[in-house]
Amino acid sequence: MRKNSIWGYLFLLPFLSFFGLFVIFPLIRGVYMSMTKWGLYGGNLGFIGLKNYQLLFDPNFFMSRQFWESMWATTQFMIFSVPLFIFSGLGLAILINNQFLKIKTVSRMIFFVPVALSAPVIAVIWMWLLEYNSGLINFLLTFIGIGRIPWLTQQPWAWISIVITTLWWTVGWNMIIFLGGLQNIPTELYDAAKVDGANSWNTFIHITLPGLRNVIFFITIFQIIASFNLFAQPQLMTGGGPGRSTLPVMLYIYQTAFNFSLPYMGISSAMSVISGGIILIIIMILFLTLGKEAY
């Protein structure tokens, strides 16, 4: 019994050492930095306790205002994207899993390929598709008589553009996971339902969804985290605009931290700690409410 445990720990050791060095250590150090004034060149300019946190909750401090505005931008994106991406992934998976669809492999590939591309590539492709004066989408819209839309320079189009771009990019990931989940549901259940005379809607509600309970929970957690980390699409496509309405919190932290002549690394670390805390609370609430059913 004891011998087996030792082997377990030994196999874990490589992963644990990387995890400790690249995740735990920076985490602890980041929390320490969040209680200092810290510059890129100057380094540690002094321990200041909770002053950074105090300033971030002070409505008169400009950085506090901008930080919470960026938090709201991220929240908006989460509201727009999380339910949409989960249901789209599920819908695509069901479509492709349909026994009447002959070209399963090709369809899977078509939807999954964008996932393999990197953020700048996606952003550049969509930036030019959505371009106001000469982009392909506006060209088609004028062709059918609707007229041009300022996709990246006005709201609500800026959010719509970012959501559509991100959906095209990452829905394949959700789809693949759901496909795996769907294929794990025993077909006997579907056969039994057919015999009982259930229509497809009832089958979906009473067999598919419950069977996918674990997978839905898993995807929800991951989608929330992924959407919370929104960074590259607004940076490259809208520059955070119009105004600062699409500037997400991760981009704001990055812009503040890597400021050359100003000692803002400490306060950006505090922003990161606060953001990390918020997402942690969200995930914990999810685990406590839905997690019990799934696990």
Place this chain on the structure above:
Amino acid sequence: MKKVVVFLMILSLLTVSFVMASQIELSFWNGFTGPDGSYFQKIVDQFNTEFAGKIHVTMTTMAWGDYWTKVPVSLASGQGPDIGISTEDHILSIADQGMIRPLTPYMNTLGVSKDKFYSAVWDNGYFKNQLWGLPIDQNPLCVLYWNKTLFKEAGLNPDQPPVNRQQFIEYAQKLTKVVNGNQQYGTMISTGWPTYFIWYSIFRQNGGSLFNSDHTKAIYNDNAGLDALQFLYDLVYKYHVSPTNVQVDSDVRAFQNGTVGMEFNGLWELTAYEQTPGLDFGAVLCPQLGSEIPAVDSGADYLVIFNKKGMSNDNIQAALTFFKYVEEHISIWMQSPKLPAEPSVLSDSFFQSIPMLASITKDANNIVYPHFFNLWGQATGPIWDAINYALTGKKTPVQALNDAVNTSNQILASQQTY
């Protein structure tokens, strides 16, 4: 026989290592990634050939964002580059933080003095009674490009761009028309990059000053700033010579496609336009669109010696030798393209052979630099937002500038608390 060969090999190895040991190695970092970097590399390679055995310079390029992170961090840990490039906006900050050596004691060795250079670019690198960097180029941020073919079609002289605001509006109106079913515009004002540089040039042309002398208050919502922003706003919403909602780089694309008559951008677009087949265009520094004095916003590059731990006097002399060599062969770098930091480069025949640069340089005396200070970058950020709000029709120019001044003032006030 074998013993002789081995002996000779060891002897040659020792000689080589002795030679190498007496050769001074200098590490040179900069942010010239991309095609322009290859011109600087040429100068470095030529230098290394001529000074083989005595001085060897190794040039490393990285994106500017990485550069400004790596340089301070590596210097702080006692390593890092010996020499490098500082752009005009960083030189004050790195001098303040003690990252570079003053070059004042070496001005005679380098053979430089203020009157050899355009005064604006010299003054930007000379402060607190010290010379901190050797200016090697100027990179104007507001260049007016115009399409000669479209000028001809509109009945305008293709070799005469507008020289004041009145002419600019007039020409733009003549160039705004429907051609073969497509809407052609006189100009295109982007709602983001690089419109700040156009606004700043007109603002300085109006005699404006961004902040008060001790940098405690933002004052750019005065007539100078408002007039500049109102002019750009009117081009879109009053004269309709620019489309609305121009996103970043759409103006570049349109200029290359020949659907816009005049376009503002930095000098860096010159290469792209030269390589566009069928585009017959001209380029000139931003004309006098303001009311007081000519001014053109610009960037610049300076050669600097870093305060690296343990840098010997021999290394410093080697660095100065390299700097002098670069200055003497600067025309090679001007191809990247850049404008010179010294008027004398205009008479260099190689510089004259580079397309368009000599004619653009004739207005180089109009170039101005902002008055940098440590919070300058943060404190001017709200102006970029204000321009975006105004040009997307979200706020009036007055409102946008007033709001920006409020935010700038808060940023400046944070100097006290942080």
